[in-house]
Amino acid sequence: MIVVHHLNNSRSQRVLWLLEELGLPYEIVRYERDPKTMLAPKALRDVHPLGKSPVLVDGDVTVAESGAIVEYLVDRYGEGRLRPAPGTPEALRYRYFLHYAEGSAMPQLLLKLVFSRMETAPVPFFAKPIARMLARGAQKTFVDPQLKLHLDYLESQLADTDYFAGDTLTAADIQMSFPLEAAASRAGLDASRPRLKAFLARIHARPAYRAALERGGEYALAR
Structure with missing residues (x-):
């Protein structure tokens, strides 16, 4: 099962959208920003050393950075969807x-x-x-x-x-x-x-x- 470590009001919303477009099942682990600093909680460091969101876990694969996650999902599960034909x-x-x-x-x-x-x-x-x-x-x-x-x-x-x-x-x-x-x-x-x-x-x-x-x-x- 794909798991998204998701921070409210963050780039990780794009990852959820992509997963919905691809029709993939996934689970969400939620994190809330500090209301004063607006920073992610330290608990995210247990998932990735930088403590940032999004982080995607797919079996034994962990991917950080929204752009890298997008490419990973499209390459592995897209089956040609959501990207143009190569060489065009x-x-x-x-x-x-x-x-x-x-x-x-x-x-x-x-x-x-x-x-x-x-x-x-x-x-x-x-x-x-x-x-x-x-x-x-x-x-x-x-x-x-x-x-x-x-x-x-x-x-x-x-x-x-x-x-x-x-x-x-x-x-x-x-x-x-x-x-x-x-x-x-x-x-x-x-x-x-x-x-x-x-x-x-x-x-x-x-x-x-x-x-x-x-x-x-x-x-x-x-x-």
């Missing part, structure tokens, strides 16, 4: 966006989260103006322009297709869901980018996505 232009786009999600998109969103929290973080009163100025300056001069660049780029990539590797859903779209949901939640993805908004509406309406939400529990980014 769509296959190259598939591989690109499968890795772009974490390699290029998520670092920008993490910086946005860090600097946004810096503005309200508890610091000595005399340091608050300096921390706020640094956080706002970093966002204005670097983080926000980079986010705009990436969101404009992604909007353009859906000009001719409904999904990132063609006209049908692939695992690359599942991998892309988390950064786009995060961008819609806290980084300016709004109605000014109708293709990306339509993409999110499209995936959120899928029965497998809804089933994964029901099993996974709290996932604020789907709101």
